[in-house]
Amino acid sequence: MDDDELIAAMAGGDDTALRELFARHAPWLAARLRPILPAAEVEDVLQESFLAVWRGARGYRPEGSPGGWLWGITRRQAALWLRRRGPDGLPLAALGSHGGQHAGDPAEAAVSRADLAEAVRALGPEGSTTQEVWRLMYVEDRTVTEVAGLMGVPEGTVKSRAHRVRQLMRAVLRQPVRDGGGR
Amino acid sequence: MNVEISDVTRRFGRTQAVAGVTLETGPGVFGLLGPNGAGKTTLLRMMATVIPSSSGRVRLLGRDPGGYGPRREIRRRLGYLPQNLGYYPGFTVAEFVEYFALLKEMPPGRVPQAVATAIERVDLGGRARAKLRTLSGGMLRRAGIAQAIVNEPELLLLDEPTAGLDPEQRVAFRALLRDLGERASVIVSTHLVEDIGAACSKVALMDAGKIVFQGTPDELTARGEGTGAAGDAPLERGYSAVLAAARSATAAA
Amino acid sequence: MTYSHEMTGDRDDLPGPGQDQCPRDVDLHRVWLGVAAEAWRRRPGLLERLAGRALRSPGLARALVTTPSLLLGWVIASAVVLAAGMFATLGTGTPFVALFAPAVAAAGVAYAYGPGIDPAWELSQSMAVSDRMVLLVRVLAVFALNAALGLAASAASGTAAAVTFGWLVPMTAVSALALAAATVTRSANAGVAAGLAAWAITVLSVNSASGQVATAVASSALVLPYLTVAAACGAIAWFATRIPKGTS
Numbered sequence: 260m261d262d263d264e265l266i267a268a269m270a271g272g273d274d275t276a277l278r279e280l281f282a283r284h285a286p287w288l289a290a291r292l293r294p295i296l297p298a299a300e301v302e303d304v305l306q307e308s309f310l311a312v313w314r315g316a317r318g319y320r321p322e323g324s325p326g327g328w329l330w331g332i333t334r335r336q337a338a339l340w341l342r343r344r345g346p347d348g349l350p351l352a353a354l355g356s357h358g359g360q361h362a363g364d365p366a367e368a369a370v371s372r373a374d375l376a377e378a379v380r381a382l383g384p385e386g387s388t389t390q391e392v393w394r395l396m397y398v399e400d401r402t403v404t405e406v407a408g409l410m411g412v413p414e415g416t417v418k419s420r421a422h423r424v425r426q427l428m429r430a431v432l433r434q435p436v437r438d439g440g441g442r
Numbered sequence: 443m444n445v446e447i448s449d450v451t452r453r454f455g456r457t458q459a460v461a462g463v464t465l466e467t468g469p470g471v472f473g474l475l476g477p478n479g480a481g482k483t484t485l486l487r488m489m490a491t492v493i494p495s496s497s498g499r500v501r502l503l504g505r506d507p508g509g510y511g512p513r514r515e516i517r518r519r520l521g522y523l524p525q526n527l528g529y530y531p532g533f534t535v536a537e538f539v540e541y542f543a544l545l546k547e548m549p550p551g552r553v554p555q556a557v558a559t560a561i562e563r564v565d566l567g568g569r570a571r572a573k574l575r576t577l578s579g580g581m582l583r584r585a586g587i588a589q590a591i592v593n594e595p596e597l598l599l600l601d602e603p604t605a606g607l608d609p610e611q612r613v614a615f616r617a618l619l620r621d622l623g624e625r626a627s628v629i630v631s632t633h634l635v636e637d638i639g640a641a642c643s644k645v646a647l648m649d650a651g652k653i654v655f656q657g658t659p660d661e662l663t664a665r666g667e668g669t670g671a672a673g674d675a676p677l678e679r680g681y682s683a684v685l686a687a688a689r690s691a692t693a694a695a
Numbered sequence: 696m697t698y699s700h701e702m703t704g705d706r707d708d709l710p711g712p713g714q715d716q717c718p719r720d721v722d723l724h725r726v727w728l729g730v731a732a733e734a735w736r737r738r739p740g741l742l743e744r745l746a747g748r749a750l751r752s753p754g755l756a757r758a759l760v761t762t763p764s765l766l767l768g769w770v771i772a773s774a775v776v777l778a779a780g781m782f783a784t785l786g787t788g789t790p791f792v793a794l795f796a797p798a799v800a801a802a803g804v805a806y807a808y809g810p811g812i813d814p815a816w817e818l819s820q821s822m823a824v825s826d827r828m829v830l831l832v833r834v835l836a837v838f839a840l841n842a843a844l845g846l847a848a849s850a851a852s853g854t855a856a857a858v859t860f861g862w863l864v865p866m867t868a869v870s871a872l873a874l875a876a877a878t879v880t881r882s883a884n885a886g887v888a889a890g891l892a893a894w895a896i897t898v899l900s901v902n903s904a905s906g907q908v909a910t911a912v913a914s915s916a917l918v919l920p921y922l923t924v925a926a927a928c929g930a931i932a933w934f935a936t937r938i939p940k941g942t943s
Contacts, residue, residue, distance in 0.1 A: 545758065546822060
């Protein structure tokens with residue numbers, strides 16, 4: 260059964276569908292949450308999320324992406340959890356102003372970090388040129404000239420690599436779920 | 443010591459089903475072997491507080507099951523799987539396990555988690571909400587094991603637990619036994635010798651209401667060496683040798 | 696029965712593509728147990744919750760609401776029989792309700808509990824909530840329900856007061872007899888048969904002796920014998936549930 264069918268079955272009260280869905284998706288959801296929460300809290304958030312999935316199965320629209328739907332519920336639960344813990348417990352958002360649209364909500368920002376971390380992974384392995392460009396231009400906020408100098412390449416090359424980075428990030432952020440998310 | 447039984451007998455009319463048994467055990471897995479009619483089930487029933495003894499002293503979990511209050515305390519900490527466990531066909535697996543969790547007076551708040559844990563431990567998670575009438579014999583037996591372990595008993599009594607289980611399930615069951623035996627006293631009554639050897643640290647062999655051997659599985663195996671007793675496996679030969687010796691001793695007496 | 700971290704349910708399922716991604720310090724099995732506990736949980740109905748509070752035992756309440764003769768189908772059947780009796784009484788003047796009620800109650804009581812219809816009876820005898828307690832509560836509940844139904848039907852059929860209430864005593868006796876028979880023979884059917892037979896014989900013999908069917912329920916001379924039978928049968932049932940019989 261594919262994910263859409265499982266969710267439909269679950270909406271009808273089939274707990275074996277929930278079990279199967281859990282087996283398929285809990286691992287990668289846990290991996291997504293782990294960078295922003297300690298292990299014990301990842302467990303708690305996942306538990307709340309799957310309970311929300313079980314109760315909310317009827318609200319799922321088959322045209323959406325099952326993985327996206329699951330991640331949406333999970334990130335909401337994570338944000339709720341972080342908010343409940345209060346400002347002291349929040350992990351530091353080390354990615355500068357990328358939390359711009361959620362400026363007032365550190366919890367949202369922290370959860371967005373998980374999305375962002377996933378997107379950064381999509382740029383390529385550690386140390387690749389795309390990662391390097393991303394790090395220099397967007398994390399360290401350097402100018403094109405500085406980056407060209409540091410990387411030892413012409414400015415034109417830096418610009419086209421930056422363009423590539425933006426393309427990749429956009430693609431991943433639009434589709435927040437990779438192939439680990441379903442059959 | 444979770445079980446202290448001293449010189450216990452039980453009669454039914456003229457028959458003495460249990461004719462003077464003494465045994466003691468703490469945590470661990472204890473095997474009770476013997477042919478049909480040896481008195482194993484009667485002994486287990488006495489330990490499950492289902493029937494009283496006719497004579498002798500029984501102490502379970504440090505309490506005397508003769509009194510109403512202590513008996514109730516024992517029963518809250520007890521798990522029992524009878525040889526013939528009937529099922530309520532209209533119940534689901536979860537309802538069945540929950541029913542006995544409630545009858546064992548588990549705090550209601552803890553029941554859902556305990557039920558889920560027990561069901562997953564016996565690998566019936568895919569059938570938790572299936573009606574019992576749709577289950578195979580082996581699955582029903584596992585549901586029976588689930589109700590026995592739901593309250594994390596300190597004393598677990600299993601009468602022929604592997605009846606109906608296929609070899610793969612029996613291997614998994616033995617692993618479960620070892621796991622349970624770490625904190626609780628698990629007493630397994632069976633006529634399948636191989637179930638004993640793999641999981642039990644101590645074994646008793648019963649015949650005609652008496653215990654004719656008590657010791658480790660290795661000691662039982664040793665009793666069979668060089669005697670030419672019947673059996674395909676060393677433990678089986680030990681079993682046959684001890685039985686034969688006990689019966690000839692009785693015949694001679 | 697092997698539990699593994701990958702949460703394999705049935706052996707046919709392939710692990711999902713993301714299986715290896717789970718961080719090693721996250722215990723997914725624990726998470727699943729928490730989810731399953733909620734998903735598989737049964738929520739008791741209002742009646743059961745009230746009974747649990749009144750009896751101070753959720754286990755006893757659950758045993759009560761699962762009584763075979765308290766299930767909706769059974770209750771409806773009893774009500775139908777008594778309603779039929781009511782209409783018959785209105786039509787003919789013979790107090791059929793008074794004659795049916797003890798029989799209906801006897802059947803209900805015999806089916807309240809017993810090895811004949813409780814398949815897991817041996818296990819029940821090892822429970823902290825004692826099987827005798829369960830039996831007592833169930834029998835009382837069934838009896839009370841049937842008495843209430845009978846009284847309603849009786850009052851609605853406009854018979855004299857002596858007859859309207861008079862059958863409560865023989866009902867007690869016949870129910871006790873049915874219970875005693877059920878517990879001694881360990882068969883609910885035997886209990887029903889004994890109860891019905893005894894009641895039929897009583898009614899017919901009283902009828903032939905006095906010429907009136909209603910005498911079986913209305914005669915004050917019979918009250919003491921009925922109550923004696925009830926007490927004796929109660930004692931027998933009590934004794935029969937004390938020591939379970941068994942083979943080795």
